Amino acid sequence: MIDATDRRHLVRAVELAEEALDAHDEPFGSLLVTSDGAVRLEDRNRVSGGDHTQHPEFAIARWAAQHLTPHERSAATVYTSGEHCPMCAAAHGWVGLGRIVFASSSAQLAQWAGELGLPPAPVATIPITTVVPGAVVDGPDDELAQRVRALHARRT
Structure with missing residues (x-):
């Protein structure tokens, strides 16, 4: 269940996705929040360099592995504008991060890509829980998903 605190962090993830798009990257943004509510890391997509x-x-998974204890990682939450791809889901699972909350799902992204004429992803579009069966996930958020769709529409 996505609550008001979750939504506030999801809004920031969508803002980071917009920053990525403005920097000519794909529109994805994420943040890591520890169990005490502290935002420990924010990042955005940076694929334009190839x-x-x-x-x-x-990036969050790598940072968390270096800077947080296993207990801190498992109690943290990752907020993201779009559901993790298989690569990111695997990294999340391998380092033992906790809950994932996303504004838009990978299924939505696949549908939008078709509607918008975007190229298909080079890897399978699958739910996080297919890659990490024990993952605790919440999302999508209907209103924020539409904002994310609008960002992808700007890519065309």
């Missing part, structure tokens, strides 16, 4: 692994969720 390295398509520069996803914010992957």
Whole structure:
């Protein structure tokens, strides 16, 4: 269930996605929030340089592995504008991060890509829980998903 605190962080993730798009990257943004409510890391997509692994969720997983204890990681929440791709979901699972809350789902993104004439993703579009069966996830958020769709529409 997405509550008011979750929604506030999701709004920030969508703002980061817009920053990415404005910087000529794909519109994805994420943040890591620890159990005490502190935002520990914010990042956005950075694939325009040619390295398509520069996803914010992957960066968060790497940062968390270096800076948080296993307990802190498992109690943290990742907020993201779009549901993790399989690469990012695997990284999330491997480092033992906690809950994931997303504004838009990977299924929505696949549908929008078709509607908007965007190229298909080079990897399968699958739910996080297919990659990380024990993951705790919430999303999408209907209103914010429409904002994310509008960002993808601007890519065309």
